[in-house]
Every structure is written in structure tokens, then in C-alpha cells.
Amino acid sequence: MGRYETMFAALSEKKEGAFVPFVMIGDPDKQTSIDIIDTLVEAGADALELGIPYSDPIADGPTIQKASIRALGEKITPADCFDIIKTIRTRHPDTPIGLLLYSNLVFAAGITQFYQQAADAGVDSMLIADVPLREASPFIEVAKQHNMDQILIAPPNANDETFQAIGENSSGYTYLLGRAGVTGAETEAAMPTDTLISKLTQHQVAPPLLGFGISKPEQVKAAIDAGAAGAISGSATVNIIESHLHDKAKMLSTLSDFVKNMKAATKQ
Amino acid sequence: MNQLDKKFGEYGGMFVPELLIPALDQLEQAFIDAQQDESFQAEFMALLKDYAGRPTAMTLSRNLVSNPKVKLYLKREDLLHGGAHKTNQVLGQALLTKRMGKTEVIAETGAGQHGVATALACALLGLKARIYMGAKDVERQAPNVFRMRLMGAEVIPVDSGSGTLKDAVNEALRDWSANYDKAHYLLGTAAGPHPFPTIVREFHRMIGEETRAQMMEKEGRLPDAVVACVGGGSNAIGMFADFIEEPSVKLVGVEPAGKGLHTHEHGAAICTGSKGILHGTYSYIMQDKDGQIEESYSVSAGLDYPAVGPQHAHLHDTGRAEYVAITDDEALNAFQILARKEGIIPALESSHALAHALNMADEAEEDTIIVVNLSGRGDKDLAHVHSILGEK
Numbered sequence: 001m002g003r004y005e006t007m008f009a010a011l012s013e014k015k016e017g018a019f020v021p022f023v024m025i026g027d028p029d030k031q032t033s034i035d036i037i038d039t040l041v042e043a044g045a046d047a048l049e050l051g052i053p054y055s056d057p058i059a060d061g062p063t064i065q066k067a068s069i070r071a072l073g074e075k076i077t078p079a080d081c082f083d084i085i086k087t088i089r090t091r092h093p094d095t096p097i098g099l100l101l102y103s104n105l106v107f108a109a110g111i112t113q114f115y116q117q118a119a120d121a122g123v124d125s126m127l128i129a130d131v132p133l134r135e136a137s138p139f140i141e142v143a144k145q146h147n148m149d150q151i152l153i154a155p156p157n158a159n160d161e162t163f164q165a166i167g168e169n170s171s172g173y174t175y176l177l178g179r180a181g182v183t184g185a186e187t188e189a190a191m192p193t194d195t196l197i198s199k200l201t202q203h204q205v206a207p208p209l210l211g212f213g214i215s216k217p218e219q220v221k222a223a224i225d226a227g228a229a230g231a232i233s234g235s236a237t238v239n240i241i242e243s244h245l246h247d248k249a250k251m252l253s254t255l256s257d258f259v260k261n262m263k264a265a266t267k268q
Numbered sequence: 269m270n271q272l273d274k275k276f277g278e279y280g281g282m283f284v285p286e287l288l289i290p291a292l293d294q295l296e297q298a299f300i301d302a303q304q305d306e307s308f309q310a311e312f313m314a315l316l317k318d319y320a321g322r323p324t325a326m327t328l329s330r331n332l333v334s335n336p337k338v339k340l341y342l343k344r345e346d347l348l349h350g351g352a353h354k355t356n357q358v359l360g361q362a363l364l365t366k367r368m369g370k371t372e373v374i375a376e377t378g379a380g381q382h383g384v385a386t387a388l389a390c391a392l393l394g395l396k397a398r399i400y401m402g403a404k405d406v407e408r409q410a411p412n413v414f415r416m417r418l419m420g421a422e423v424i425p426v427d428s429g430s431g432t433l434k435d436a437v438n439e440a441l442r443d444w445s446a447n448y449d450k451a452h453y454l455l456g457t458a459a460g461p462h463p464f465p466t467i468v469r470e471f472h473r474m475i476g477e478e479t480r481a482q483m484m485e486k487e488g489r490l491p492d493a494v495v496a497c498v499g500g501g502s503n504a505i506g507m508f509a510d511f512i513e514e515p516s517v518k519l520v521g522v523e524p525a526g527k528g529l530h531t532h533e534h535g536a537a538i539c540t541g542s543k544g545i546l547h548g549t550y551s552y553i554m555q556d557k558d559g560q561i562e563e564s565y566s567v568s569a570g571l572d573y574p575a576v577g578p579q580h581a582h583l584h585d586t587g588r589a590e591y592v593a594i595t596d597d598e599a600l601n602a603f604q605i606l607a608r609k610e611g612i613i614p615a616l617e618s619s620h621a622l623a624h625a626l627n628m629a630d631e632a633e634e635d636t637i638i639v640v641n642l643s644g645r646g647d648k649d650l651a652h653v654h655s656i657l658g659e660k
Contacts, residue, residue: 055560056434056546058441059285065428077558103283104545108559130548132286134269153286162286180287181446 003096003124004172007046008207008229017266018230019220020209021237021259022049024067025084026076028245037088039252043259047096049232052081054102059129061184063235078105082121089122098125111142119146125172127151133165140169151175167203176208176228185235189213197227217265224266233262271300274462277585279578282461284548291448296463298368315359320349326482331609338629342642343479352644353503354385360471362389365452372396372451376440378405378433379569380412382456387421397421400439402432430563433573437547457500458577461548465577472506479639480510487637493518496641497621499571501580503643521580522624524566525593535564536593537576538584546575567596568616598623615644
């Protein structure tokens with residue numbers, strides 16, 4: 001059983017949803033980034049969604065763009081990111097780790113080569129923000145060869161054809177978009193409707209985690225009440241890093257409190 | 269699934285967030301319908317003729333070429349309303365916007381030419397335009413910013429990243445992800461995700477069609493070569509499209525070599541040959557070994573883009589078209605030669621194509637007819653060129 005399946009099974013037994021924070025690897029620097037990710041897991045994050053910094057992140061709003069720029073300013077490369085993930089994987093052998101990145105980083109290395117490096121580092125899943133279902137088959141194939149999950153996005157505007165394709169191809173979890181637009185805490189997610197949840201159930205998609213515009217414990221609770229398997233919070237997490245760039249101790253304690261509160265909201 | 273082919277050989281595709289797929293599908297459908305709709309075509313043709321001034325002239329140069337075996341023609345897109353070829357496809361996409369029932373237009377612009385074309389079409393057709401422009405470009409291109417605002421467009425400076433064209437495209441895509449219900453993204457070149465490269469080509473293909481008819485009328489035969497500058501590649505694909513199936517016509521694309529291909533300061537994506545994805549399409553791009561996009565450079569803002577349209581990548585790989593690069597200095601030289609010898613001030617972009625055509629003319633040993641796509645006029649470049657020449 002993969003780490004996501006194990007996690008969802010354990011959570012379901014405890015009647016809990018998943019809370020998954022996102023941060024950019026290497027933000028604001030290599031060592032602090034390792035400490036940040038450690039803190040997230042120790043504070044109760046059920047899984048991790050980690051970004052590889054990229055020069056042209058078209059699906060990201062200002063908060064995550066700035067995180068990319070900080071990490072690129074530290075000359076963080078994909079190779080550095082895999083090093084950091086290896087460290088995290090050694091310390092936290094059971095936590096599912098997902099990568100969220102852009103296609104050109106994968107193409108530059110070669111799809112197979114890149115997935116091999118990710119698998120070697122201990123990555124469980126890949127979400128490529130600019131690879132829609134229609135372009136996903138070569139990635140899904142390589143992911144399977146490396147026992148990794150290719151995470152697919154279910155947007156609020158998807159049609160039945162898309163839901164069906166997600167159902168046929170999804171594993172690990174499904175990234176359920178809370179709204180249109182780009183990442184950011186400025187605009188709140190809408191909760192999934194009953195119709196949407198029943199479509200996801202009907203097409204047997206991998207457990208849906210709601211993301212985009214999730215920054216408060218009430219939203220996590222509402223998402224799970226509405227039928228999501230949990231929630232992902234990126235920009236709100238990264239905002240805490242940005243607000244405490246000059247006070248690492250405060251940054252880590254604030255992150256820890258944030259994750260504890262968000263996690264508490266997953267318990268029914 | 270797509271109805272039109274989304275790839276050119278291995279190039280092209282739709283590498284965008286899942287959210288944008290329905291909007292791209294809607295656009296593809298609207299384009300297919302419009303191509304078959306006589307009333308749409310009639311309106312487009314009427315705008316091109318009565319508003320934009322098509323067909324544009326074909327001028328045989330009198331004094332440019334000393335080689336008696338060569339005739340060098342200029343396809344005068346510089347005479348089109350707006351001052352460049354860009355008006356063609358902007359009118360087409362603005363009509364598609366209305367056809368889709370959308371009321372707003374999002375666009376990106378580098379030097380401001382596509383922004384100006386978008387602003388004029390939106391003013392004419394009653395659409396609300398917001399145009400993303402790198403903060404550095406807003407400063408450098410103040411007259412075009414004023415033109416856009418004068419015609420009622422909102423100009424939004426982009427601070428993120430390098431503050432230039434590629435960041436303006438990123439920001440336009442982000443806006444579109446949130447507002448595709450009521451807004452159309454009016455992309456400015458033959459790049460980006462499918463169906464943009466196909467739509468932009470089809471809405472510019474009259475450049476090549478007119479060239480064919482004008483050559484048949486003036487010379488009784490097709491030209492031996494057509495030459496066009498290539499940034500994203502819209503004017504070049506418009507010139508090439510009608511000649512791709514005519515093997516006797518050589519297709520030549522001219523990329524910006526900037527300060528030289530051996531430096532990092534150029535915009536010659538095809539000539540330096542590295543493949544990847546930028547702005548939704550797989551093509552030749554400028555990147556480092558990890559796949560981070562590099563900044564491009566050219567004296568000509570319209571060619572200053574670190575990627576190229578996917579059909580050009582394919583035409584290059586199949587050998588159907590040839591791609592070369594011309595430096596800033598060579599382009600500036602051609603800019604001055606055309607002004608002095610023919611009384612025409614070309615855009616710096618088009619000066620790249622002219623510079624290479626002049627080299628071809630010098631080297632020709634047989635009777636040769638060359639057509640240069642003079643894609644735009646140089647008014648916008650006067651202050652820039654003045655300051656460069658003043659320094660020398």
C-alpha cells in the first residue's frame with residue numbers, strides 16, 4: 001500500500017480529514033527550509049506538498065511567486081530540492097510527500113530521469129501545474145513505472161468527460177480546486193457542492209483534497225463536512241514564512257501553531 | 269478532445285492549468301465556427317479593407333540592391349492601420365471575443381505594439397481592454413502606453429519576475445484563469461497553447477496570400493524567397509503559410525542575435541536550439557540546464573522573447589524553412605539604409621529581416637526575386653535609435 005492509502009485509511013479509522021501544508025523548497029534558504037518542513041510534520045501535518053522553485057509559475061499568485069523568487073535567489077536547483085527531500089524522508093519515513101511543480105523542469109531533465117530522481121529521494125506523488133489531463137499520459141505512464149502517483153486536478157468548471165478521465169487515471173489523491181484563478185489566500189475557496197462530491201464519488205476518483213484559498217481552520221472543517229478528504233493550504237503557510245524572514249524562531253513557532261489549529265479542525 | 273491538430277510535429281500542445289482547458293476548447297470551437305461562417309468572414313474582410321487598409325502595397329525597392337540579378341520587394345505591413353501587421357489578427361480575435369459573448373479582453377504587450385493594436389480593436393468594437401506590460405517596458409515605451417490609454421485601455425504594469433514581456437504573459441494567463449467566463453485572452457503572437465498558434469496564423473495568412481497575388485501580377489511568377497523576422501513568429505507565419513506547399517519558394521525566418529549568439533544577450537531560440545515549454549507550448553526556448561527560463565535580449569522589443577511559435581520549430585526541424593540570426597548592429601544598419609535609400613523608416617523588428625535579405629541579395633548568382641515582410645514602421649523606435657546612434 002502506498003503512503004497516501006495508508007494515511008487515508010488511518011485517518012478514516014480516526015474519523016479525521018487530512019491537513020496538508022504546502023511550502024516552497026529552499027524558501028527562504030536551504031537550512032531554514034529543512035527546519036520549516038520538519039516543524040510542519042511535527043506539528044501534525046498529515047502529508048506534505050512541496051514546490052520546486054520555477055522562474056515562470058503561471059498558476060501561482062504573488063505569495064508563492066515570491067517564495068520561488070526567494071529560493072531562486074538562493075540558487076536552489078531541483079538537485080538541491082531532492083537533497084532536502086532525502087533529509088526529510090529519512091526523518092519522517094511515513095509522511096506522504098508530494099511535489100508540485102511546472103512541466104519545463106521535468107522536460108529539461110527528461111521525464112524518466114526526473115521521476116527517477118524524485119522516486120530515489122522518497123517522493124510519493126507529482127502534481128505538474130501546467131500539465132492538464134490532455135497532456136498527462138506520458139507523465140502518468142512514467143509515474144506508474146516508478147510507483148509514484150500522478151496527481152490530477154479537478155477544477156470547478158470540469159465537464160463529465162474530465163471527471164471520468166480523472167476517475168480512470170487518478171491515484172494518491174485528487175487536487176480539488178476551491179475556485180478559479182491562481183493560488184493565494186486573498187480570495188477564499190468555495191466549498192464543494194453536493195453535486196460535485198457526488199460526481200467525484202460516481203467516477204471513483206482518488207480522495208479529494210480541497211486547495212486554493214484555504215487559510216482558516218473553519219474552512220478546513222467546512223471542506224471536510226462538505227465531503228472532501230482534507231484540505232491543502234499553501235499561500236497561508238508561505239505568508240507566515242514571508243512575515244517572519246528575520247525571526248526564524250518566531251517563524252517556526254507561528255507555523256507550528258498554524259498547523260496545529262488547522263489539523264485540529266480536521267477532527268470530526 | 270481537440271478538433272484541430274494541437275501539435276506541429278512534436279511541438280505545440282496545451283501545457284496550461286486544467287482550469288484553462290474549457291476556455292481554450294471554447295475558443296477552438298468559436299474559431300472553427302467562424303471560419304465557416306460567411307457573415308463573420310465578411311465582417312472580418314470589411315474591417316481589414318475599410319478600417320485597416322488592406323491589401324497593403326508591394327513595393328519594389330529602387331535603390332537598395334546593387335546586384336542587377338536581384339529584385340527586392342517590400343510587403344508593406346508598415347502601412348497598415350496601427351503601424352504593424354498586428355492589427356490583422358487582433359481584429360480577428362476581437363470579433364471572436366464578441367462571437368463568444370465575452371465583453372472583456374486581456375492582452376500582454378512588450379514594446380506596446382500588440383497592446384496598441386488590441387486597444388484600437390477594442391475601442392472600435394466596444395470591448396473593455398486590460399493590457400499587462402512589464403514595469404520596465406512601461407517606462408521605456410511611454411508613447412505607446414499613452415496611445416493605449418488614449419484609446420480607453422487599462423494598462424497594468426507588471427513588477428513580478430524580470431518586469432518584461434514574458435512576465436506580462438504570465439500575468440495575463442493568471443488573470444485569464446480567474447476571469448475566463450467574461451474575458452478573452454487576446455494573445456499577441458503565434459505561440460502559446462493550442463489553438464492560439466493556429467488562430468494567429470490563419471488571421472495573418474492574408475499577408476502571404478496577397479504577396480502571392482501581387483507577385484503573379486507584377487512578375488508572373490512566385491518569389492524565390494520570402495524573408496520575415498521571428499520573435500514569437502506571427503508576421504513570419506502569416507507570410508509563410510500560403511507558401512509552405514510551394515517548394516520553389518524559400519522561407520527564411522530571421523531571429524534576433526542581439527549582441528551575438530556567443531553571448532547570453534540575444535533572443536534566438538531556434539538558432540541556439542534548446543527545447544522546452546514556455547507559456548503553454550512545447551517549442552524552442554531559452555533556458556538554463558535545469559529548465560529555468562532565461563531572459564532574452566534584443567535591441568528590438570518586439571523580438572525580445574525567449575521562445576518561438578511551435579510551427580516555426582517544426583518548419584525548422586523538417587527543413588522547410590531556414591532560420592538565421594541578425595545582430596543589433598546589423599539591424600540598426602539596415603534600418604538606416606532603408607531610410608536613406610528608399611525613404612521608408614522600418615520597425616527595428618523588420619530591420620532584422622531586411623538586413624538578412626540584403627545579405628542574400630549580395631550573394632545571389634542567378635536571377636532572384638526576394639520579398640521582405642516589412643512588418644511594421646519605425647516611428648515607435650525613433651527615440652531609441654536616436655539615443656543609440658547619438659552614443660556612437
